[in-house]
Amino acid sequence: MKFSNLIYYQVTVQRRRGPANLFVVEPSAGPVRAIRLHHPTKTWTFDPATVQGSLMDDFDKGKYRISKVDRNRAEEIAHLLQATLPSETELRQMMENEAIQS
Numbered sequence: 001m002k003f004s005n006l007i008y009y010q011v012t013v014q015r016r017r018g019p020a021n022l023f024v025v026e027p028s029a030g031p032v033r034a035i036r037l038h039h040p041t042k043t044w045t046f047d048p049a050t051v052q053g054s055l056m057d058d059f060d061k062g063k064y065r066i067s068k069v070d071r072n073r074a075e076e077i078a079h080l081l082q083a084t085l086p087s088e089t090e091l092r093q094m095m096e097n098e099a100i101q102s
Contacts, residue, residue: 006088008074011054012065019077023051023066024091033095042083044091046098 011021024044025034034051035044058066069077071088078085086094 006071006091008069008071009051009055009066010069010073010077012067014065019080022074022077022081022083022085023054024074025051025055026092026095033098035091035094037078037081037083039081042081044083044086044094046095 007025007027009023009025010019011023012018013020021039022037023034024036025032032048032052034046034048036047036051037043038045055066075085
């Protein structure tokens with residue numbers, strides 16, 4: 001399966017100023033692989049279902065405001081959310097390891 005560049009999404013909600021979450025997606029010809037920041041633990045969670053559902057919900061209802069950002073902005077957002085954004089290699093490895101286990 002051929003995977004392309006990672007796509008970073010900033011998530012904001014109406015009741016809070018600034019970013020509320022960060023998604024990282026690696027689109028492919030097959031199943032989407034995606035990671036989101038888990039707020040309570042400040043760790044990255046392989047969760048393609050939630051990420052894909054949120055993206056679709058945003059298109060359908062406008063509940064969240066989700067927008068693409070570049071890697072530099074994603075690093076800033078992670079810092080604002082008191083987390084560290086792993087390298088692209090580390091993110092891909094996390095997605096691959098979780099996809100294999102699923």
